Amino acid sequence: MRAYTADWNRWRTWCILNDRSPLPADPADVALYLASAALTDTRTGRPANAPATIDRWAAAIAAVHRAHTLPNPTTTEPAAAVLRVLRRRRRAATARLASRQLTNAEFLRLLDALPPDTWPHTVTRRRDRLILTLGRTTGLGPDPLLDLTTTTARLEPGPSAHLLVDTGEERLRIDAALDGPAIACTVCAYADWRELLDIADAQGADALRTRPHPDTPATSGGAHTCRRATTATPRTGQALFRRLHRGGTIGTARPGPDTVRTLVHTYAHHADLAPDALTAFSLRQPPGN
Structure with a gap:
């Protein structure tokens, strides 16, 4: 005592x-x-x-x-x-x-290691791409990143489409990165993931499975899909990121706390990047970039 x-x-x-x-x-x-x-x-x-x-x-x-x-x-x-x-x-x-922070070149290699945009891999690709790009642009740690909802992170359409992210401590605006590769554009990643998420929430897994899907994998040099955003995304208050199940099914529960670190390690391995000292915080932009 x-x-x-x-x-x-x-x-x-x-x-x-x-x-x-x-x-x-x-x-x-x-x-x-x-x-x-x-x-x-x-x-x-x-x-x-x-x-x-x-x-x-x-x-x-x-x-x-x-x-x-x-x-x-x-x-x-x-x-x-x-x-x-x-x-x-x-x-x-x-x-x-x-943590060792990923360089811009290493981060692009991580994104290039994502699964193809074909069914059922498209669900994993789009969710994971948004987790990686949003973690990169906001600098949020894994818990506040995975705590985001369809209300606290929302798309504002228009000629200058952008995301508004309310972290609870600050409000962030993320503009479309139209001068860079589309795969690294956070606004495009958000629009692509919400397309699938909103179908699953409104119509169920069967509607998501039967929607038209591309037959060939997407590449890192595609067009910016955020240019096609014409309406604001629904604010349902549900979790933005969900657990994924076999066959492309999107669950309702928030992913576990180690999800971001696991994704960084998994895609680093596929991209032939050494996983040493890579954590969820490695996604943050290095100073001067």
Whole structure:
């Protein structure tokens, strides 16, 4: 218990100043205490306290409650939710430090390794292409990327078609990359995936299976399909990215947390790129590009 004395005294002082009970603690108070400790320091632009430090403070609160045979408030919502977010950020920060970013040439090789745009491979190709290109252009980590919905990421059509992406922390505009290869255009990737996704959601797997499909594989030098976008995509609030099943069936559940890393490794292998130090964060644009 002596190891937790300073951390416990910090929590106790906070409770006294805010007229809260330190023991037993209300999980809502613990959540507020931990979340406020993670707020950004306006002077440095960084979190006021490191996630590892906040995790230690939570451990001190838990230890004292266990010593008094009281329920652990850090494992009860909403305190447990705050800790999950902080630990996820800590893992993401560690992963970013260990990642090797893909060059533009390597990223194009990754895209060229996608399956052909023929049935049933087209479903995998279009979903994975959007995951890769959207991860590249937004710089989002795997969890916020896979958390996007058909409402938080939407297509705005017109002569200058673009995507609007609401990450919850900021709103991003992604313009069509008309001066580059169509396969790397995120707006094209979004339009192509939504074409299949909307059919599956509205009419079911059979309608998706029987729609016309190209007989030959698409190449990286095709036309920009985003030029044909004339209407805004429906905002249904459903997951933008889904699990895929055999035979080209699109599921309803969000993919697992390791999906992005697995895709990077899989297509890197097909493209004869060394997978060493490649993670989901390797998709981010290198500085200066």
